[in-house]
Amino acid sequence: TFTPTADTNVRANTIRVNLAGVRDDAGNAGTGNASSTNYSVDTVRPTATITLADSVLTRGQTTTVSIRFNEPVTGFDASDIVLTDANGTLGPLTPNAERTLWTATFTPTDKVGDATNTISVNLAGVADAAGNAG
Template sequence: TLADSSLTVGETTTVSFSFNEAVNGFDASKIDLSNANGTLGPLTASADGKTWTATFTPSANINDASNTIGVNMSGVRDLAGNSATG
């Protein structure tokens, strides 16, 4: 989720990646920004391992409501070793 989905020049927003339970194997390499028109800062995990956050900075002079941030769930597992889905 995005804290703010309507950014203007110079603004940033917090992006949250949330899971139903704690997971292993989730890191920046799992995030697909190819359609995001921006960059993502370092990920920070919550203490319970269910939520990661990062700061998204949009590219200057881009106005596109179809921007997306994707997640590759390959290799992401819960603490019992079960593969994540989503």
Template structure:
């Protein structure tokens, strides 16, 4: 009779397999044994040679619900020299050693002021235990993730930090905090591709070279922005008691001047 100490094997586990014969046997070795979804160490016997044990190590990254260990009894003989006939099989055991993997995508990877985006966490199988404590995101905050019916796709809303200009960011999941249906925790982490956060709004300071204007005078007006500015023209400016020439900008588009 063939028994496994553990008949539901998950990632990182091994189990002891016992072969119990009705009398002392000789000639029993790995060549007499067929096992699926794993490997077996060389069997070792007790003093009476009636009980032999070996260690079963499941194959990594497989999900196989139906397996047996089989002994070819013709390769084994008792002390009288009688060989067995046929074979003996263990009861079924399962091997679920697939570890979690995840891909993380953002619907929008270039976030500006006032925007949010949906973040999708897609796993290679149903998962349990995913929450914000498993997720690290930079330059923003993430809502609690919610799962689809199959628990393979989870989504959350990312809200970028205000007044930030950060071109390099990732969202990372610590897979050790998440388990699949077999109870296997992931290892390592999964990261999104890079996204940028540019939520700083433009500000400007305005200076006049001469602030006390009399007949016949003009003056230079300087508009200094906190970052490069686009689409700045006379329609954006109100100046009473005078008129302003067309605006010209420096190479960086941070300083614009007019008369």
């Protein structure tokens, strides 16, 4: 059983065996090396960064929210956005072709003055191509 090192992302790997120290039942020594085929290791979990084009909004304004992942992800949708402390709504998410950047329009709630608003992402349902959960 092979267990890769945690938080590793390496595309080119092989496992090699030096056959010089190996003997068969007749006592014949092995020669050379044996190598596995190339395999990749990805144990890095996806992360996200959220930015707003404008973080000081007034009545009637909207802003673009960008959610950027450190690698392409699957399983990300509007249900993963946490607006509990946002005082506003988020329009439909639009991903880029690489699935690393999603954008949407944030509309603040009218007649609310609050300097402590936050938008967050629940990464539990998000995964990268290797199956690593956020």
